[in-house]
Every structure is written in C-alpha cells, then in structure tokens.
Amino acid sequence: MTGFAVPAAHGVAGATRFAIDALVEDDRVHRDLYLSEELFALEQQHFFATTWSYLGHTSQVPSSGDYLTVEIAGRPLVMVRQPDGAIRVLFNRCAHKGTRLVSEASGNVGRHFRCPYHAWTYRLDGAPMGMPLKAGYDGTQLATCESGRGMIALRHVAVYRDFVFVKLADAGPSFDDYFGDVLRAIDNMVDRSPEGRLAIDGGVLRNVIRCNWKIYLENINDTVHPMSTHQSAVDAAHGLWKDQPADAPKPMAMEQILPFGAGYDFFDRMGGRAYPNGHSVLGIHFSIHSGYAQLPDYEAAMRAAHGAERAAEILQRSPQNAVLYPSLAVKGSPQSIRVIRPLAADRTLVEAWSLRVAGAPDVLFERTQTYNRLVFSPMSVVAHDDVHLFESIQRGLRADGNPWVSLHRDFDRSELEGGTLETNGTSELLMRNQYRAWAKAMRDGMEGR
Amino acid sequence: MSPAAGTSTVQTATTTRAPSGEVGSTRAAPVDAALERTLADVVATEAALLDAGRFGDWLALFTDDGRYWVPLQGAAQVDPIGHNSLAYEDRMLLTLRVERLKNPRAHSQQPRSRCQHVLQRSMRVDASDGDDRAHELRTPFLYVESRDGEQVLLTGLYRHWLVNVEGAWKIRLKRVDLLDADRPLPAIQLFI
Numbered sequence: 163m164t165g166f167a168v169p170a171a172h173g174v175a176g177a178t179r180f181a182i183d184a185l186v187e188d189d190r191v192h193r194d195l196y197l198s199e200e201l202f203a204l205e206q207q208h209f210f211a212t213t214w215s216y217l218g219h220t221s222q223v224p225s226s227g228d229y230l231t232v233e234i235a236g237r238p239l240v241m242v243r244q245p246d247g248a249i250r251v252l253f254n255r256c257a258h259k260g261t262r263l264v265s266e267a268s269g270n271v272g273r274h275f276r277c278p279y280h281a282w283t284y285r286l287d288g289a290p291m292g293m294p295l296k297a298g299y300d301g302t303q304l305a306t307c308e309s310g311r312g313m314i315a316l317r318h319v320a321v322y323r324d325f326v327f328v329k330l331a332d333a334g335p336s337f338d339d340y341f342g343d344v345l346r347a348i349d350n351m352v353d354r355s356p357e358g359r360l361a362i363d364g365g366v367l368r369n370v371i372r373c374n375w376k377i378y379l380e381n382i383n384d385t386v387h388p389m390s391t392h393q394s395a396v397d398a399a400h401g402l403w404k405d406q407p408a409d410a411p412k413p414m415a416m417e418q419i420l421p422f423g424a425g426y427d428f429f430d431r432m433g434g435r436a437y438p439n440g441h442s443v444l445g446i447h448f449s450i451h452s453g454y455a456q457l458p459d460y461e462a463a464m465r466a467a468h469g470a471e472r473a474a475e476i477l478q479r480s481p482q483n484a485v486l487y488p489s490l491a492v493k494g495s496p497q498s499i500r501v502i503r504p505l506a507a508d509r510t511l512v513e514a515w516s517l518r519v520a521g522a523p524d525v526l527f528e529r530t531q532t533y534n535r536l537v538f539s540p541m542s543v544v545a546h547d548d549v550h551l552f553e554s555i556q557r558g559l560r561a562d563g564n565p566w567v568s569l570h571r572d573f574d575r576s577e578l579e580g581g582t583l584e585t586n587g588t589s590e591l592l593m594r595n596q597y598r599a600w601a602k603a604m605r606d607g608m609e610g611r
Numbered sequence: 612m613s614p615a616a617g618t619s620t621v622q623t624a625t626t627t628r629a630p631s632g633e634v635g636s637t638r639a640a641p642v643d644a645a646l647e648r649t650l651a652d653v654v655a656t657e658a659a660l661l662d663a664g665r666f667g668d669w670l671a672l673f674t675d676d677g678r679y680w681v682p683l684q685g686a687a688q689v690d691p692i693g694h695n696s697l698a699y700e701d702r703m704l705l706t707l708r709v710e711r712l713k714n715p716r717a718h719s720q721q722p723r724s725r726c727q728h729v730l731q732r733s734m735r736v737d738a739s740d741g742d743d744r745a746h747e748l749r750t751p752f753l754y755v756e757s758r759d760g761e762q763v764l765l766t767g768l769y770r771h772w773l774v775n776v777e778g779a780w781k782i783r784l785k786r787v788d789l790l791d792a793d794r795p796l797p798a799i800q801l802f803i
Contacts, residue, residue, distance in 0.1 A: 364695040365683045368795035394714035398707045415704055511795055516695060531695045540796035541681065541698045543711050549798045550719035 182608070186601040189573040189594065190566045193559040196374035202507035208607030209488075209600060210235035212334030213439075214341065216490035216501055217241055219517075220249055220324040221361035227270045227286060231262075233503070234489075235330060238262055239316070242271070244286050251316040251328050252288045256280075257309045275313065288313030323352045324360065325490075333611055334603070335439070343582065344441035347484030350494045353476045356460075356467035356521035360497065363518040364531050367539045370511055373552035375488070375504035376596070378512060381548065382483045382491045382500075383444050383592035385429035386571075388422050391551060395543045396423035411455070414532050418496075421450035422544060432482060432587040438580060440487030440599030442592040446584065449482035451495050454529065460522050467521070487596055496530040500538065508556050514538035569594050651733040653780045654750050654771050658728035661802050666709040669802070670702070674774060674781040679705055681803060685792040686768065697792065697799075708802075722759050724800045729753040733771075745774050745783070754803050763797055766790050 185192040185201075194201055218230045223243040230241045231254055238254040240263065254262045256277040263275040263284070274291055275284040283291040290312035293299075304310045318329035320337035325348055327337060334340070352360055371378065381387065388396075399419045403412070412420070432445040445451075464473040480495040491500040497517040504510055516530040537544045559567070572589035580598075585591045653672070660669040673679075681697040682688035691699045700708070711717055731751040750769040755762050772784035787803045 364693065365793070367683070367695065367697070368793070370795040370797055372797075390716075391718065394711045394717035395707070397714055397716070398710040401710055402703060402707055413703065419707075528692065531692075535695055535697070535699065536704075539697050541799045543708055546719040546798050546800050547717065550721075 182601050182604045186597045187566075188575075188578060189570045190568050191597050193565045193567060195597070195600075196376060196556065196567070197507060197559055199507045202374075202504070204608070205504070205604070206235045209603050210504070211330040212607040213488065213603050214318075214320065214327045214329045214334075214337055214486075215488075216486065216499075217251060217326045217328050219360070219362045219515075220321060220326060221363075222268065223249070225270065227272050228268070229264055229271055230268045231264055231266065234328065237330060239328070240264055241326060242286055245273075249319065249321050249326055250287055251319045251326070252313040253316070255313065256282055257284075257290065257312055258282050258293070263313065284313050288315045323348055331607070333607060340439055341441065341486060342437055342439070344437045344443065344484060344486055347443060347481070347486070347492055347494070350476060350479050351492060351497060351517065353468070354464075354494055354497070354522075355519045356463040358467075359520035360517040361520065362515055363527065364516045367514040367534055368511065369513075369538070369540050369545070369549070370505070370509065371549050371552055372508055373510060373556040374507055375502050375510040376600075377552045377555055378502055378510055379485065379488060379491075379596060380593045381552065382485055383434070383442055383596075385432070385444065385482070385587050386426065387548075387551075388424070388429070389426060391547050392422045392544055394547065395419065398543075399423070414529060415536055417454060418529075418533050418536055419544065421453060424450060426588060430586050430588040434585050434587050434589065434592050436577075436583045436585065436592050436595035438582065438599070439603075440596045441485055442487070442595060443481050443484045444587065444592060445480070445482030449480055451480045451482065451493065454480075454495065457523060457525060460526060463521055485592075485596075487599060493533075496533040497526070498530050498534050498538070512538070569597070647735060650735060650746055650748055650773055650780065653773055653782070654733050654748050654769065655730060657771075657782065657785070658730055658752075662727055664725075666712060666802075670705055670709055672782050673702060673705070673785075674776060674783045675702060677702060677705075677782050678784050679787075679802070680784060681787040681789065681792070683792050685790065686788040688788075697789075697796075719798065719800060724756055724758040726757070726801045727755045729755075730769075745772065747772055756799060756801055756803075758800070761797075763799065765799070765803055767792075767803075 185194055215234045217232050217234065217239065218241055222230050223241060226243050226245045228243045232239050232241065239251055240254040241249060241251045244250055254264060256263055256279065258277065258280055261277055261279045263277055264271060271286070274286065277283070280293065282293040285291055290310065299305070316328050316330065317332065320327045322337070322345060352358055396419070399416060400423065403416055403420065431447065432449055433447045434442060434444045435446050436442050461473065461477065464477060467473070468476060481493070484492050486492070489502055491502070493499070497519055499515050499517065501513040501515065502510060503513070514534045516527065516534055518527045536542055539545070569590045572586065572591060573594070577583055577591055577594070583591065657669065657672055660672070679698060679700045680691055682691065683695050683697055688694055712720060729752060733748040733750040736747045736749055748771045750771070752767060752769055754765045767787060767789040770786040770788065771782055773780050774783045789803070
C-alpha cells in the first residue's frame with residue numbers, strides 16, 4: 163500500500179494536521195491507520211518517539227553491569243544497571259562505526275562496554291573511556307563531534323515503581339503528564355505485594371502476529387468479541403465441566419478459561435474508564451478475573467502489610483485490562499503484562515511476561531504463568547481465534563467500497579470534551595480514545611511540539 | 612510417580628554418556644531388539660495419528676496422568692513450574708484442545724491446519740530408574756504446520772516417556788524440546 167488516503171497537497175510537513183485529522187473522525191478511523199507502510203514510518207518517527215514506551219523492569223537487571231536490549235520505534239536500546247544502582251538507557255551503538263555494543267537479549271557487560279569491532283570502550287553510563295591507537299586522533303575533530311561523545315544516553319527515562327519507561331525525543335509530554343492517573347494500575351500491581359515489590363520471572367512468551375499493532379490494542383478493550391470469537395474454546399471447556407456440581411472446586415485452568423464465556427451483560431456492567439492520551443482501564447467494577455479462588459494465607463499477609471481496609475481495597479480491584487498506551491497492557495490479577503512492539507504496518511510482536519509477587523505464596527505466580535500460557539502463548543487455544551481474526555482484518559481491510567473501521571458503539575458527542583471519562587463496558591469509547599490520542603500525538607510530533 | 616518426578620529423572624538421563632560419547636548407548640540392562648522396535652513404533656504411530664488428524668486416537672495413547680510439554684527454554688529447562696512453557700497440558704487440557712478442533716466455530720481452523728512430522732530414528736535412553744516398565748525415547752524431528760498457504764517449520768528433539776499399562780505402551784510424558792523455543796512464534800495450532 164503506497165501513500166495514505168489524503169493527498170498531502172501542501173507537502174508532508176505543512177499538510178500533516180489536515181491529513182491526520184482526515185484519517186481519524188469522531189466515531190470511525192480510516193483503514194490506512196492499519197495498512198499504510200508510509201504512515202507506519204511516520205508513526206515510528208513522530209508517534210512512538212514522542213510518547214512514553216515501556217522498556218522493561220528493573221528486576222531484569224539486578225546487578226551492576228546487567229543489561230537488557232530492546233528495540234523501540236526501530237531504535238536499538240540497552241538498559242543497564244549502574245555501579246550506584248541507578249538505571250540508564252543508552253542507544254546500543256558504538257560511537258565509532260555503529261556496531262551494537264551488545265547483541266544478546268540480556269547479560270552482564272562487567273565494568274564497561276567494549277566494542278567487539280575495534281575495542282572502543284565506554285563506562286556503564288556511556289561516557290567514552292578509550293580506544294586503540296589514540297594518538298591517531300590527536301588534532302582531529304573526533305573529540306568535538308558526535309563520535310567523541312560516547313554512547314548516547316536517553317534523556318527521558320522514568321522508573322515508576324520499578325517499571326522503566328522511555329521517550330526517545332525531546333518533544334512530547336513529561337512522564338507524569340502523559341500517564342496521569344492510569345499509573346494507579348501499576349500501583350495496584352505493586353501494592354498486591356505485601357513487601358511492595360515485583361520481579362519479572364519465568365520467561366517471556368513471544369508472539370508475532372501479522373496485523374497492525376492498533377488492531378491488537380483495540381482488542382484489549384474489546385468486550386464484545388469473546389462471545390463469538392472464543393465460542394469454540396469456551397464450548398470445549400463447558401463440555402468438559404458441565405457434569406460437575408456448581409460448587410466443585412475448579413482446576414486453575416478451568417477457573418481461568420470458563421469466564422471467557424461471560425455474556426454481553428456481564429461485560430457491559432464491568433464498566434470502563436478512558437484517560438487522556440489514550441490510556442484506559444476496562445473492568446472498573448469487576449472482571450473475568452474477579453472470581454479466582456481466595457488465598458487465605460496471602461490475604462492475611464496483605465492485611466498485615468497494609469491493614470484490613472486497605473488490603474481489601476487493593477485485592478478487590480482486579481480490572482480486565484489497563485492499557486498504558488501504546489506499549490503496555492497490565493493485569494493486576496493475574497500478575498501479567500503484555501508488551502506491544504510494532505514491527506511493520508502489518509506485523510506486531512506481542513510479549514507476555516509474568517511478575518512474581520514478593521511475599522506472596524507460589525500459587526500466585528503459578529496462576530500468572532498458567533494464565534499467560536493458556537491465553538497468551540503462541541500455542542494458546544484462546545488466542546488462536548483472536549490471532550486468526552486480527553490477521554483476517556489486516557487482509558479484509560484491503561476491500562473496496564468502505565475504507566472505514568466503525569467505532570460508533572455508544573458514541574456521545576460530549577465525550578469530545580476529553581478528560582477522564584467513565585463508561586459502560588461495551589462502549590467503543592476506549593478505542594475512540596486511543597485514536598484521538600494517536601492523532602494528537604502524531605500532529606504534535608509532526609509539528610515538533 | 613508424578614510427571615514432574617518423571618521429568619527430573621529424564622533430566623538426569625541427559626548427562627548419561629557412554630565412554631565413547633555415543634548418546635543413549637548406556638543402559639542399565641540390555642533391551643531386546645523386539646522391544647526396541649515396539650517402543651520406536653509407539654513414537655512413529657503417535658506422529659502418524661497427528662498427521663492423519665486422528666486426534667482422539669492420539670489422545671488415547673496417553674496415560675490418565677499423561678502430560679504434553681513444550682518448555683520455553685527447550686532442552687535447557689529443568690521443570691515445568693519454575694519457568695513458563697509454550698504448553699504444559701494434562702489430559703483435561705489436551706481433551707479441550709481436541710474438542711475445540713471439532714467445533715465449527717473454531718474460526719482459526721477455517722481453513723484447517725495440516726501438519727507433517729518427519730522423524731529421525733528414535734534412540735532409547737535408560738531412564739527407568741530400576742523400573743523396567745518405563746523407557747525414554749529421544750527422537751529428533753522436523754515439524755511442519757501448514758495453513759492457508761503458509762508453512763511454519765519447527766525442529767527439535769522429542770523425549771517420550773513410555774510406560775507399560777496392562778500390556779499396552781502408553782505415553783506418560785511427551786516433551787518437545789524445540790531448537791528455538793524462545794523465538795517469537797506465529798500461532799501453532801496443532802500438536803508439535
């Protein structure tokens with residue numbers, strides 16, 4: 163697909179506001195948001211660089227010199243633990259010729275980075291240390307140009323309760339302004355630890371899906387698909403469980419799969435909240451995760467740590483999904499996070515990570531691992547139908563006659579005033595909210611704000 | 612014996628090497644050639660049933676406490692609990708999979724997935740721990756899953772834990788050690 167729908171009559175820079183606005187209407191979006199490679203390239207440059215992306219968790223780099231490599235918006239990054247315990251994020255690029263300093267997914271570099279190509283070395287904060295044949299640079303411009311500055315450190319790195327976020331460009335809002343109150347979703351995850359600490363553990367399930375990243379993110383807030391999309395998995399689960407008495411204790415897998423069969427009314431009543439900048443919480447009243455078995459020892463530890471009232475408040479809150487737009491979706495119970503990494507207009511990497519809750523019994527971690535394996539593995543029988551349909555959308559949108567994706571359900575003109583909005587659970591407001599944020603960030607990014 | 616206990620025994624067997632370095636040549640007791648063939652036939656039959664789409668018959672090869680396990684760390688993974696897996700399923704979850712595949716509303720099966728297992732000769736490793744009814748077979752494989760004109764190619768090593776139940780050989784554990792278990796994967800819808 164070349165070009166996107168609206169001719170840029172005034173050149174890309176001048177006509178961007180017009181072009182972007184024309185693709186995102188109040189209650190529908192143009193298919194080019196999903197199909198256009200040209201728009202994807204503009205997104206990488208203007209949207210993903212000027213908004214805050216989740217990079218990783220500090221528990222993944224516990225000791226000095228520990229690193230984690232990630233690509234965000236096509237840029238190679240390395241998060242590295244400093245000798246003083248701080249977290250830094252550097253571009254993973256040698257100042258000399260551009261070699262990546264480290265090429266493993268994670269590891270430890272020791273006391274400094276050393277380029278494998280010509281042995282240029284850098285401190286853990288990226289500052290240049292040395293190189294062979296140093297005298298050869300005497301009298302040259304090296305020291306005063308970019309190549310003399312070492313590895314470039316990202317200026318905009320935020321560590322929020324051990325979750326690490328980055329913003330690549332100087333343009334765009336501050337961390338607090340960008341996320342605002344949706345950060346309570348991370349608070350809830352961490353507060354579920356009697357010790358106030360989470361750790362990534364047990365590996366990552368990685369899926370590559372041939373669809374645009376927006377389709378995946380929309381679906382995280384789509385409460386109307388489970389009834390039809392997941393019918394085959396739910397029917398099979400019910401078939402296995404139907405002869406059991408209603409109060410029979412369910413195996414963990416059944417406890418997690420059966421609620422996918424909840425009806426439209428259940429999903430409508432769970433409610434949702436849209437925050438500025440595209441963020442959301444779905445299931446503000448309850449969710450399919452609310453009915454998991456009680457764990458008396460864990461709840462006692464929570465009461466001891468937080469007091470009875472606060473512990474009840476924390477544990478009672480178990481939304482379906484909170485989206486920290488556009489890169490992260492979190493669940494407090496089970497302690498699961500999904501990371502969305504766009505690869506191309508029609509290809510998206512989705513990672514599911516498990517968090518171990520410090521001070522909680524192993525069964526809580528087992529619950530998280532089981533959920534991720536049943537629902538977010540490439541072998542998941544629940545996800546198979548989702549993935550098929552996401553990829554089907556990516557192909558179906560090439561049809562003629564209707565270049566629009568409908569997001570009309572429960573549209574109300576008053577929502578255009580923005581702010582934090584509460585809604586019924588089956589409204590498509592949470593999706594419209596994502597696209598309004600996308601359009602705004604694209605315009606701002608293109609106009610250098 | 613729990614599957615997890617079986618697994619740890621399997622793990623011990625990983626390091627079993629004859630002085631020559633030939634994998635699987637160390638045995639607690641000689642096994643006659645007929646039994647060797649019988650065991651290898653179970654593995655070959657299992658793959659053939661999957662390739663034929665006879666999932667119900669395939670499931671019947673597992674013991675009641677049987678497990679199908681695809682560790683996320685491939686051959687390096689020690690247990691199915693401490694680290695996650697692409698799949699770790701008991702009879703109940705395997706039955707759920709098989710039943711779902713029959714459902715006309717299994718959207719992701721329109722069109723259907725097909726698979727082809729290509730097996731190398733199975734090698735028996737002594738894993739019986741003194742129990743002569745239990746054997747581990749290791750079988751290098753190629754697996755192709757095809758759907759809608761797209762093929763996914765996976766390769767690795769099967770480790771079948773076979774036990775004799777009332778005269779019939781059954782699978783207590785089928786462990787699938789993928790060469791690249793940790794790479795991003797598309798949907799794998801059938802049984803590797």
